[in-house]
Amino acid sequence: MSSNTAELKIDGKSYELPVIEGTENEKAVDISKLRAQSGYITLDQGFKNTGSTTSSITFLNGEEGVLRYRGYSIEELTAKSNFLEVAYLLIYGELPNKAEFDHFQENIIHHTLVHEDIKKILDGFPSSAHPMGVLSSLVCSLTAFYPESLDPNRSKEEVDLSIIRIMAKIPTFASWVYKHKIGHPVNYPDNSLDYCSNFLKMMFALPAEKYQPDPAVTDALDKLLILHADHEQNCSTSTVRIVGSSQASLYASISAGINALWGPLHGGANQAVIEMLESIKKDGGDVKKYIDKAKDKDDPFRLMGFGHRVYKNFDPRAKIIKKNADEVLSGLGIKDPVLDIAKGLEEAALQDDYFVERKLYPNVDFYSGIIYRAMGIPTDMFTVMFALGRLPGWIAQWKEMRENKEPIGRPRQIYTGYNERKIER
Numbered sequence: 001m002s003s004n005t006a007e008l009k010i011d012g013k014s015y016e017l018p019v020i021e022g023t024e025n026e027k028a029v030d031i032s033k034l035r036a037q038s039g040y041i042t043l044d045q046g047f048k049n050t051g052s053t054t055s056s057i058t059f060l061n062g063e064e065g066v067l068r069y070r071g072y073s074i075e076e077l078t079a080k081s082n083f084l085e086v087a088y089l090l091i092y093g094e095l096p097n098k099a100e101f102d103h104f105q106e107n108i109i110h111h112t113l114v115h116e117d118i119k120k121i122l123d124g125f126p127s128s129a130h131p132m133g134v135l136s137s138l139v140c141s142l143t144a145f146y147p148e149s150l151d152p153n154r155s156k157e158e159v160d161l162s163i164i165r166i167m168a169k170i171p172t173f174a175s176w177v178y179k180h181k182i183g184h185p186v187n188y189p190d191n192s193l194d195y196c197s198n199f200l201k202m203m204f205a206l207p208a209e210k211y212q213p214d215p216a217v218t219d220a221l222d223k224l225l226i227l228h229a230d231h232e233q234n235c236s237t238s239t240v241r242i243v244g245s246s247q248a249s250l251y252a253s254i255s256a257g258i259n260a261l262w263g264p265l266h267g268g269a270n271q272a273v274i275e276m277l278e279s280i281k282k283d284g285g286d287v288k289k290y291i292d293k294a295k296d297k298d299d300p301f302r303l304m305g306f307g308h309r310v311y312k313n314f315d316p317r318a319k320i321i322k323k324n325a326d327e328v329l330s331g332l333g334i335k336d337p338v339l340d341i342a343k344g345l346e347e348a349a350l351q352d353d354y355f356v357e358r359k360l361y362p363n364v365d366f367y368s369g370i371i372y373r374a375m376g377i378p379t380d381m382f383t384v385m386f387a388l389g390r391l392p393g394w395i396a397q398w399k400e401m402r403e404n405k406e407p408i409g410r411p412r413q414i415y416t417g418y419n420e421r422k423i424e425r
Contacts, residue, residue, distance in 0.1 A: 004018075004019040004021075005017060005018055005019060006018075006019055006029045008034075008038075010038055010040055013038070015034065015037055015038055017029050017030055017031060017034065018030040020054075022054070024059050024061070028051050035412070041412045041414075043414055047238075051233075052233060052238060052241070052242075052409070053233065053241065053401070053404075053406065055232075055233070055397070055400060056070070056093075056400070057069070057070065057090060057230060057393070057396050057397060057400060058070075058090075058230045058231065058232045058393070059071075059232075060231065060232045060310065062308070062310040062311045062312050062313075063312050063313060064313060065311055065313045065314045065315065065316045066316065067231075067316050067317065069086065069089060069090055069229065069230060070089050070090065070093060070094070072089070072095070074226070074227065074316055074317060074320065075316065075320060077089075077226055078223050078226050078227065078320050081095065081226070082194075082195075082222055082226075083195060083196065083222050083225040083226050083229070083389075084101070084104065084105055084108070084195050085101060086226045086229055086392070087167065087229065087391075087392035087395075088100070088101065088104050090229060090230055090392045090393055090395075090396040091163060091392055091395050091396045091399060104164075105195075107164045107168075108164060108167055108168040108195070109168070109191040110168070111164055111165050111168035111169065112168045112169065112171070112172055112189035112191060112198070113172070113188065113189060114169050114172050114173070115145050117145075118138060118141065118145075118173075118176075119176075119186070121137065121138060121141055122134070122138065122176055122177070122180050122186075123180075125137075125180065127180060127181050127182075127183055129181075130262075130380060131174075131177045131178065131181060131380055131381050131383075131384045132258060132259070132261070132262040132267075132383050132384060132387070133262070134177045134180070135170075135173055135174060135177050135258055135384055135387065136255045136256075136258040136259050136262070137255075138173045138176075138177070139166065139170065139173065139251055139254055139255045139258060140251060140252055140255035142165065142166065142169070142251040143249055143251045143252055146162070146165065146251075149162050149249045149250060149251055150249050152247035159250070159399070159402075162249070162250045162251070163250065163395055163399070166250065166251060166254060166391065166395070167391065167392070167395070170387075170388060170391055171189075171195070171198065171199040171202065171388065172188075172189055172202065174199070174203075174381075174384050174385075174387075174388055175187060175199060175202035175203045176202075177381075177384065178203055178377075178378075178381055178384075179202075179203075181378075181380075181381075185207065186202075187201065187202040187203075187205050188202070189202060190202075194218075195222075196213075196218045196221045196222045196225070197213045197218050199221075199388070200213040200217065200218065200221065200375075201213065203377075204376065214331060214332065216324075216327045216328055216331040216332075217328060217331075217332070217375055219324065219327075220321070220324035220325070220327065220328050220371050220375075221371075221375070223320065223321060223324055224321060224324075224368055224371065224385070224389060225388060225389035226389070227317040227320060227321060227364055227368075227389070228317075228364075228368075228386055228389030228390050229389055229390065229391075229392050229393050230390070230392070230393025230396065230397070231310075231390075231393070234266070235260050235261075235263070235265075235266045236257040236258070236260035236261040236266060236267070236390065236394070237257065237390075237393060237394060237397050239256050239257050239259075239260040240253045240254060240256060240257040240260075240394045240397055240398050241253075241397050241398065241401045241406075241409070242409035243256040243257075244398045244401050244402060245401060245406055245407065245408045245409045246408050246409075247408075250395065250398055253394070253398050254391070254394050254395070254398070257387075257390070257394045258387050261383060261386060261387055261390065262383060267383040267386045267387070268382075268383055269304065269305065269363075269365035270305070270365040270366075270368045270369035270372065270382045270386070271369065271379045271380070271382045271383060272304040272305075272365075273304045273305040273342075273365055273366050273369035273370075274338070274369045274373055274379045274382070275304075275379065276303070276304040276305075277338045277339075277341050277342055277345075277369075278338060280341050281337055281338050281341055285337060285340075285341055287341060287344035287345055287348055288348070290303070290345070291345070291348045291349070291352065294306075295352075295354045303345065303349070303360070304365075304366075305362055305363055305365050305366030305369065306349060306355070306360045306361065306362055306363065306366065307358075307359070307360040307361070307363065308363045311363070312359065313359055314359065314361050315361065315362075315363040315364050317363075317364035318361065318362055318363050318364045318366065318367055321364060321367045321368065321371070322362070322367055324367075324371065325367045325370050325371050325374075328371050328374050328375070329343075329370070329374055332374055334374050336373070336374070338373065339370060339373065339374065342366070342369075342370050346362050346366070349361070349362065350362075368382075368385075368386075369382065372385060
């Protein structure tokens with residue numbers, strides 16, 4: 001924390017506001033007592049310049065392309081850790097030793113099965129239902145199967161059990177949502193497999209089939225889940241925290257986060273990439289034509305999956321996953337004109353001065369969309385895959401908010417409606 005203060009002058013009066021400095025030299029003016037002192041609030045639509053909390057989970061520097069979980073760089077974590085280790089790191093603050101990891105993994109394996117009554121809820125949805133709506137409903141239904149989770153004064157051990165349950169069950173939920181949509185019987189977990197392989201088997205195994213996922217696909221999925229595991233105070237994470245601030249249960253808070261992620265301005269970016277590629281294919285597949293359209297400021301066309309609203313230089317996650325995208329495409333030997341168009345756009349954009357000068361590099365959504373399509377995952381399941389990866393970050397943020405005893409979230413507003421008026425009859 002800093003000992004500096006900022007001075008704010010309003011109506012001839014001066015107010016001193018504390019200046020807070022984080023461990024990475026991020027600076028903020030603390031306005032938490034401004035209204036009590038002056039009667040004024042600040043207005044910041046979309047909270048673009050407002051810090052809603054302090055957090056020790058994730059550090060993001062968009063100008064320099066830096067992303068760290070609990071101090072560890074995303075580059076090192078994807079090279080040396082797996083998704084469950086990173087989940088443990090985010091939730092509990094440190095990478096697990098072997099005994100801690102084995103215990104964590106064994107607990108998850110023990111809770112992968114879900115109550116058979118879940119099938120009744122699943123069957124209540126038409127096959128046309130969007131997977132994200134079904135997933136959020138199944139997650140929220142856990143409050144009915146585990147009503148003790150609603151108690152805001154639960155012990156640490158009871159909270160840990162809720163964390164284990166949702167980490168274990170969400171791959172089962174996600175795969176069942178997919179199977180329900182395509183009208184196939186669901187698969188039960190195979191706990192002899194690792195977390196990612198088990199999920200892929202539940203997604204794609206046919207009845208009585210001896211399914212063995214491709215190692216390149218499993219590795220790519222594991223890395224994608226790590227890359228999406230947390231991303232500071234984004235829309236869905238802030239939603240989880242503000243819902244949890246009312247002392248709502250972990251399951252209700254995560255369900256709210258899933259719904260926030262569902263919006264096309266948040267979690268749907270990789271789906272938008274594939275939809276863009278499909279439209280280019282439908283128009284003849286001329287990559288140069290669409291590169292030129294993207295460079296024409298008077299043309300409404302925009303290249304999806306290039307550049308990032310947070311990363312002003314490059315997306316560090318994209319540099320990591322590009323290698324896996326190449327391995328998956330070459331390893332599976334897929335012949336797909338849509339993926340060919342994607343590779344053409346990538347090559348053109350990385351070499352074209354227009355994109356290089358503006359730092360419009362392919363981002364993680366561009367490559368994740370390519371990988372998920374190559375795996376055989378339909379586009380409307382892409383956001384479900386995002387939720388699967390983001391789960392440990394949501395859990396960690398909910399847990400931190402509760403442990404810090406943060407107050408209930410209650411933003412202010414500036415009223416712009418009618419003054420008091422009478423009903424005239």
